[in-house]
Amino acid sequence: MRYATVTERLAGLGGAKWEIHARARTMAAAGRDVIELTIGEPDVPTPPGLAEVAAAAMRAGRTGYSNGRGEPALVAALAARYAARRGRAISPRQVMCFPGTQTTLYAVLSALVEAGDEVLVGDPMYATYEGLVRVTGATMVPVPLRPDRGFRLDAADLAARITPRSRVVLLNTPHNPTGAVLGRDDLAAICAVAAAHDLWVVCDEVYEDLVFPGVVFASPLDLPEFADRVVVASSISKSHAAPGFRSGWCVGPESFCDRLLPLAETMLFGNQPFIADMTAAAVSAPSPVAADMAARLARRAGLIRDRLHGVAGLAVNRPQAGMFALLDVRATGLSGTAFAAQLLEVAGVAAMPGESFGAGLGGWLRLALTQDDARTAAACDRIAGFAAALRGAA
Structure with missing residues (x-):
């Protein structure tokens, strides 16, 4: 059967970039303790x-x-x-x-x-x-x-x-x-x-x-x-x-x-x-949730930097806005894709590989700031432990 060429142009895009997120949801549904840092879901309900x-x-x-x-x-x-x-x-x-x-x-x-x-x-x-x-x-x-x-x-x-x-x-x-x-x-x-x-x-x-x-x-x-x-x-x-x-x-x-x-x-x-x-x-009016949400996101970005920057060769890019922080994992010798896949399986932390966002972010991870402070801190501890184990093995 024939298809329009648009289906060829879009092949490999879309859901394929979110493979780690989908795998994390499957693991969580099976009872695994997974800390999800993949998508930008607001951390409060609709007002x-x-x-x-x-x-x-x-x-x-x-x-x-x-x-x-x-x-x-x-x-x-x-x-x-x-x-x-x-x-x-x-x-x-x-x-x-x-x-x-x-x-x-x-x-x-x-x-x-x-x-x-x-x-x-x-x-x-x-x-x-x-x-x-x-x-x-x-x-x-x-x-x-x-x-x-x-x-x-x-x-x-x-x-x-x-x-x-x-x-x-x-x-x-x-x-x-x-x-x-x-x-x-x-x-x-x-x-x-x-x-x-x-x-x-x-x-x-x-x-x-x-x-x-x-x-x-x-x-x-x-x-x-x-x-x-x-x-x-x-x-x-x-x-x-x-x-x-x-x-x-x-x-x-x-x-x-x-x-x-x-x-x-x-x-x-x-x-x-x-x-x-x-x-x-x-x-027609100021958002009832945006200012508090921004303050929480900024606090978690600071928490991630404090706990991970300089640990086991990792580096954190602190954001100015939005729902994500970037983690540079290039010193581990792994790509962002490989690091994210192993991190999920070994440590139960789901993060998006930088390669999902273009070649310019190869060897990085995107970490969502939308988990509460305690879960964010726990995710940092797991990431630090995983990175340290990689360094020890190397």
């Missing part, structure tokens, strides 16, 4: 008040068809939120709503690139980005994010990899998996390179509300001189501990959203009105 908004909307009959742009109340709420945060006018025509950031980015990239085009992406990168680019037929061009720069994208490194086929710079700040946060000067330099080469700048900002105390978030939307080429995407998954509700959006130029609308209508023809009502309530 009851927000869940009740969705439930009340369902009871009120808000279960009919929506439209391709998004429910008017939600679109208006998002426009008001971004106007207030970015300090300039944002119209409802600049907003499009989707089920989660992943779907948003799928639609945005599908509207901007196709076969023969190139998308520049920082390496390491979130595990799904390669698939998001490949599905369009475009080619992904990795741009190294160097540890000596705190894994922040350097405009000169970006410029060196631009070709006549380049069309989009895909950013992620705060960054998954590194926890790096691009400053306003970083973004201005990156956007200037994009403008010089007539490129779009697409920015995934899903961790905006989870910056750690003392860290300042910046967005390319803060820079009005580049507004005609910037599209940002986000959702309530992290900021409001609501990943299962699948509610996201993008903000960009009116002309871009007008072009995107037929694609959105073809894909989805709107998401659920009762979830839109909940999302409108969520984005």
Whole structure:
């Protein structure tokens, strides 16, 4: 039987990158004591008040068809939120709503690139980005994010990899998996390179509300001189501990959203009105959980650094935001994939190998900060013991 070539372009991506996570769940279901540090699941439930908004909307009959742009109340709420945060006018025509950031980015990239085009992406990168680019037929061009720069994208490194086929710079700040946060000067330099080469700048900002105390978030939307080429995407998954509700959006130029609308209508023809009502309530006020969550995540990042940095040759990259810390295991002589697989089987700690996030993170692990302090400390003790045993054996 024949298949579309997209199935070949995506072969080996998707679930294959999460093999350690799947294996850990199987082991835990069989009764093994496994400390799971693999995925960015918020460490608190969805705020009851927000869940009740969705439930009340369902009871009120808000279960009919929506439209391709998004429910008017939600679109208006998002426009008001971004106007207030970015300090300039944002119209409802600049907003499009989707089920989660992943779907948003799928639609945005599908509207901007196709076969023969190139998308520049920082390496390491979130595990799904390669698939998001490949599905369009475009080619992904990795741009190294160097540890000596705190894994922040350097405009000169970006410029060196631009070709006549380049069309989009895909950013992620705060960054998954590194926890790096691009400053306003970083973004201005990156956007200037994009403008010089007539490129779009697409920015995934899903961790905006989870910056750690003392860290300042910046967005390319803060820079009005580049507004005609910037599209940002986000959702309530992290900021409001609501990943299962699948509610996201993008903000960009009116002309871009007008072009995107037929694609959105073809894909989805709107998401659920009762979830839109909940999302409108969520984005119209400060998150009731984000600030405390960010403080806990920052504390656990510090705990991991205190317990593992310099132990048995390990090194910890302390993040500025988000749900993860990076552990450099290269001194053990193992790849991140091999270290993670053995760590799970021997010590019962599940962590994502850096190779799942690009070649630039080979020999690293990504550790989720979403277990409570006691379990995080116990995981560190197991990792330290495992690494020490490796060193002793060597």
